[in-house]
Each structure stands twice: as C-alpha cells, then as structure tokens.
Amino acid sequence: MKGIFLKNWIVMWGGLRFNLVLMTIVGLIFAVVGQMNTFGSIFSGIFLCSMVMGMMEYNERSKWELYSDALPVGRKGTVKGFYLFSISYFAAFSVLAILACVLFTAFMPMYFDPAALILTPIMTIFVPTLIFALTLPVLFKFGYKVFRVIFLVLLGFFGGIGGFFLGFLVDDEHSLASSVLSQIWSVDIFSLLPWIIAVAAAVLALYFLSMLLSSKLYKTVER
Template sequence: MKGLIIKDLYELIKQCRFVVLLCLVYMIIAIMGESSTFFLAFAIVFISMLPITLMAYDEKSKWDSYAITMPYTRKEMVLSKYILSLIGILSMSILYLILRGTTLLIMDGSLSKLPGMMTSMLPMILVAILFSSINFPIIFKFGAEKGRLAMIILCALVGGIFGASAASAEEGGDFFVSIFSSIPNIVYPIAAVILLIISFWISVNFYEKREL
C-alpha cells in the first residue's frame, strides 16, 4: 500500500506539476480576494480529482496489468487512489489555513476570523469528497478513457449548480455558507465518511470484476 501511494505521489509531481501549480494559484487568489469561496472551492475540488488524471496515465502505460502481478490486491489499488484524493484535499485545506492565518496576522494582527473560515471550508471539503465518491466508481468500472465523458458531464452539472448559486448570492456574500448554513457542522464529516465508504465498496466491486 505504501509503495502504491509513493508511486502515485512521484507520478503526480512528474506528470501533473502544472495542474498542482494551477490549484495553488487559485488558492492564492482566494487568500488575497474578498470573495474567495469560489476560487478556494475550485482548488480543493480540482486537487481531489488529480488521482483520476493519474489513472488515465496508468491506463495508457498498462500499469494495472503489471500491478496485478505484484503483491498488491485490487482492493489495495483502489484504496490507494482514495487515500491520495484525501491527501490532496487535506493538504490544500491545511495549506490555505496556514497561509490565510499568516495573512490575517500581518494585516489584522488577529486570528479571530480563522474559526469562521474553517467552518465555511467544511461544505467545500464535502463537495470535493462528493466529486471523488461519484467519479471513482465510474472510472473503476469503465476505465479512464471511457469514463471521462461521464466525469465531464458530472463536473459541468455540479459546477453549473454552484456557479448559479454564486451568481444569485448577495454581493460580497459567501454562497457556500448561504446554501449550507442550516446544516449542523457535525453533519459534514459524517456525510463524508458515509460517502467514502459507499463509494469505495462500489469501486472495489467494479474493479474486481473488470478485465485488465
């Protein structure tokens, strides 16, 4: 398992440097801008889907056919992609909080706004996990190439919904907070865990039945 994750991280650095840099740029825009939720949400969601990009590279290089000859089970191969997605989400979120906290200390001399920002990030993290939880089973069922169209349609649909929400929000308002303000914070981690468990179980079943 550790070897699979290290392999994916190495491939991520080698093949997806531009995408990672783009996510960092969006995060910096979120830190510097007044209305930051869209850019931060984009960065978190986009980084969570990088393992799917890696799966396309793996499929092109016939990695899966080689990997099943090694002492890895298909369940471990699926789990490594979920772990990598979570690493991306948590890393981007933590980095944002560190940089945003530093900015607040420099500009305001206080971290009083940081707890509110942490709360507003919970829906974004849930949305990122939702994207991954839906897309992973599709990719493990049909493969990266065949599943790409379904993934693009899903991204466009969800992105359109949140884009419309952002456009209709009050000027300068936080549309994520306005949408999810009535939901208790404890619901987000519970929903995330449930989504991941269900998605992982479906992905494993699809992948174990797929011919490589």
C-alpha cells in the same frame, strides 16, 4: 494498499512535481478568493480533482493497470491505495489552504470572516471527496475514458451551483442566490457547526462506501 498509496504519491511528487506546485498555487489563490466568495473554495476543490485526474492520465497511457495485475497488490489494494491517496492529497491541500487564508486575513484584516475561514478547509476537503465518492466507482468499473466524461458532466453541475452562488456578486437584491446566502450568513456559523460536522461525517462515510463499491466492481473487470 500501502504500495499503491506510495506509488501515487511518488508519481505526483517525483514525476509531476512542477505541475503539482503550480496547480497548488492556483488552487490556493482560489481558496483565498473563497474568503470573499464561496465559489472560490468550491472551485479549488474541483481543481484538486483535476490534478489527480492528470495523474490518472499518465497511468492510463502507461498501461499500468494491466501490469498491476501481476504485482503483489491485488485489485482491492489498488482501490484502497487510490482512495487513501486521494483523500490524503485533499487533506494536505486543505492544511495549506488554511495557512494561506490565515496569512491572507492577517495581511488584509478587512476580509476577516470566521465563517469563511471555517468554510474554506471544509470545502477544499469535502467537495472533492464528495465528487470522487460519486465518480470513482465509474473509474474502476468502466475505465478512465468514461470516468473523464462523467467527471466533466459533474463539473458542469457543480460549476452551475458555483454560478448560482456567484449570482450574489451581482448587485441585484432580487437574485435567488443572494437571498439564500443572506439567510445563511445571518445565522451564526458556530451554531451550524454540528450540522456541518454531520455533513462532513456523511461525506466521509459515503467515500468509504464508495471505496467498498469500487473494490467489488474492480474485481470483476476483465482486460
């Protein structure tokens, strides 16, 4: 497990560093935009998934998967390593996102909103975690090509939700989005905290279960 975890980081940092830095900057911009508009935070989360997928693309082209059967890592180790790597990547990004947002609101105090500040790291970790929890078993059972299709479909779905929330930017008192959001924002975010923590824990649990499922599925895959 440790081997694959490190391997993925080495490929990201050693091989794709330029892309990584670039995408991180873009992702952080979206996170910062999220201070003003929730859609930004969600989108940065989706962005993270794309970065990991870029790396998967390299794996796919290199026939690493067949080779890894001959390595002392095991199918379970490969799955665990990959899940661990992904969530560590999301977490690392979230830390950067918080810093970026704090800096941003320090320079632009008019955008300071504790709710948004709390929501940002939550979205940047848990949106991609949730997406991967739902889609990674497809990757391990059916391969990268099928996974990519499913992922894009889900992207559309989340994009749709993002668009839903985007609606509130339009100055239209009667849009559904604005009424939902005004409901949320009228509530004290800190009283919602236990719910938020519960959802976060649920997402983590789902991620863990997804890992177990992927392990089981991957063991049965024949090349």
